[in-house]
Amino acid sequence: MSDLDRVLAAVDADLDASLERLFAFLRIPSISTDSAYASECRRAGQWLVDDLAGLGFTAKLNDTPGHPIVTGRSETGASRRVMFYGHYDVQPVDPLDLWQSAPFEPCIVENEEGVKRIVARGSADDKGQVMTFVEACRAFVKVTGKLPIDVTVMVEGEEESGSANIGPFIDAHKDELKADLALVCDTGMWDPQTPAIILSLRGLMHDEIVVRCADRDLHSGYYGGAAANPLHVLAKILAEVHGTDGAITIPGFYDGVIEPPDYMKASWADLDLTPENFLGPVGLAQPIGEQDRSLVEMISSRPTFEVNGMWGGYIGEGSKTVIPAIATAKISCRLVANQDPVHVRDAVRAFVRSRIPADCSVEFLGGEGSPAVAVAHDNPDLGKAAEALAAEWGRPPVTIGEGGSIPVVGAFKKALGQDTLLVGFSLDDDRIHSPNEKYDLTSFHKGIRSWVRILAALAG
Structure with a gap:
């Protein structure tokens, strides 16, 4: 077996232990917008620092005027370095009476179709997504003794309350955070079987x-x-x-x-995004945007x-x-x-x-x-990540712009001069910011495997 195959096998064998670690993280009620939970935010940050240190990272809890920022840095002597960004803070749980289980007591439930889901506040946004990357790093260290590429981790505790301190922190720590590429796992799949790479954020x-x-x-x-x-x-x-x-x-x-390239518009036409399947679930029927634009354009590139x-x-x-x-x-x-x-x-x-x-x-x-941010369509790392995701999911990822905004990505480009690959594994029905937030077990498991493949691909 190749090193990649052995690392992937380790991910599969360690899935139960990976879930135990995620559940421990999810039990910490790190609600950043409520000052009553300030100590819990700090506890969540320290939990992650300790976990990264156990993997050989030089990890630190950095104080700010608000909630602390976690940083971790590996030193393997690799020729390239990536920086991974995520957040450990979560949204408030109100209204509590609409939860079918305690929001900070994670559990796995199975729906009518037999799909297993991790239910807890933060499961999809963003603790579950952060841990897909951390667990991928763990599998490499366990099997090969080191990461295939040097990694810097930065996980903040104020994303859900405005990220007031992340910009000044980046400006003050440019040398420590500088990398060849930034990675963000705070986005989603195109559908449960099709991964996505977000090329732009509005x-x-x-x-x-x-x-x-x-x-x-x-x-x-x-x-x-x-x-x-x-x-x-x-x-x-x-x-x-x-x-x-x-x-x-x-x-x-x-x-x-500017207009998206013609080839990208052509690929969007094959996505079968219709008013019925996009607007229908929220009780609407007619798109009200620019009538000479496709629905995909309305929500991503206009x-x-x-x-x-x-x-x-x-x-x-x-x-x-x-x-x-x-x-x-x-x-x-x-x-x-x-x-x-x-x-x-x-x-x-x-x-x-x-x-x-x-x-x-x-x-x-x-x-x-x-401002909006965009990754150049000819960025070689984009192609590497796309091939890695296709190998894991059995189909090429959709490359598309996302209608939402993640301001820190703009800071990476402006302050650090580095592009960002946005790859996430949440789904539209994950109930992010709502009661009964969930993260499919498949999203977590194959998310870990996907990051293993992406890290290997980026390392060459």
């Missing part, structure tokens, strides 16, 4: 729009029909953002947007403008017949490669200002943003 710009009209709430019987209503003003402006064809009408919004919330006036029980003085909306824009978040923010604000009545005013609170 960026993000979010803002808050506050429209003021009268100097106080007004009696709607006395002033109705004459006084400007800020809710009407704001609703009209937001309604004008999209044209009847679904395109965004804001001048300059699409500046920098920018968006969404209203996340809107409020003003009286929203309590019963009625209160007023014309409110103030109306507010929170908006977010998902951005694609080469769009500048500042340019988009300025374009959105100019669009809104141009439509505010002369005797009303507008204020903006926010405007933060992060």
